[in-house]
Amino acid sequence: MKTESSELFIGVDISKERLDIANDSNSEVWSELNNDSGVSLLVEKLTSLKPCLVVMEATGGLETLLYSSLVSAGLPAVVVNPRQVRDFAKALGKLAKTDAIDAWVLARFGALMRPEIRPIKDEKTRELAALVARRRQLLGMRTAEKTRLKQADKWTKKDIKSLIKVFDKRLAKLEKEISNNVKNTPGWKEKDKIITSVPGAGPNLSSYLLANLPELGKLNRREIATLVGVAPLNRDSGKFRGTRMIWGGRAQVRSALYMSALSASMYNPSIKLFYKRLIEKGKKPKVALTACMRKLLTILNTMVKNNTTWDQNYSPNLDFNHGC
Secondary structure: OOOOOOOEEEEEOOOOEEEEEEEEEOOEEEEOOOOOHHHHHHHHHHHHOOOOEEEEOOOEEEEHHHHHHHHOOHHHHHHHOOOHHHHHHHOOOOOOHHHHHHHHHHHHHHHHHHHOOOOOOHHHHHHHHHHHHHHHHHHHHHHHHHHHHHHHOOOOOHHHHHHHHHHHHHHHHHHHHHHHHHOOOOOOHHHHHHHHOOOOOOHHHHHHHHHHHHOOOOOOOHHHHHHHHHOOOOEEOOEEEEEOEOOOOHHHHHOOOOOOHHHHHHHHHHHHHHHHHHHHOOOOHHHHHHHHHHHHHHHHHHHHHHHOOOHOOOOOOOOEEEEO
8 A cells, every 4th residue: 555645755774884765655766875975965855855754763873964964954854763663574574674675664664654753862962862872881891891800810800900990080081071061051950950859860860861861851651651661561362461561662761760760769768668569569579670660750750841859849658559
């Protein structure tokens, strides 16, 4: 089934050196280089075609140039989850995988699924996201070195310790840079104050949310939980009732939220009580902690929406009737 002639959907498969483009209305497929000149040519052509939507996958940053160029030109573009697109391709019976097929599948995905267009991050937000991502990378490398130190022999311990000191210095510098960015950017300082007022939600979670969840405070609690990937999804069939699971969403935000929920389950009066009640009901610790992640996110979403801090509006007597 094809879309109406007035509706044009474009799919773009992105690799390091090339863009493969598919037009859903006439099955045309062509390629451009993934560089400034190639992107400019594509933007010019798509501007004349006036598509309803241009769909591309998240590819670890390779899509950034094209996506930002399309948005700057006023073209409707969206970056979608690769797993969703692959499942969609399987549903269409497209088991083969080539760049041209992938581009066509993306165009079909846009035409049939109509993914929502979200606001593009501005330059300051992209900068903060890059700094936060770099901090996560350095933390991972430092953790790996600390693990090696425990098993290292006497000939390598000195070298490992010196490298850990380098990581410590780089992380301290990054933390200061992230903090300065937050304090000196209009709007972020106020949101940071709200987020960090919640026991268990520190500067680390705040920077992740500011950089990677600009929708915080703009969606309802179900929408924000689904967006992050902490909303439980049913796994039922007939009489079978499977364990509800979380799936998809923004992994980086979810990881930061997990660490904060772990802290909040011990030091935040409301989350601590919530966690205790779930355990007493027979919930497994991991399930209870996931519910705490969702509860913490809901609290933060409401506080940012209402522009209130924990001390002003929240106490240990929160409503516990939902979220488990």
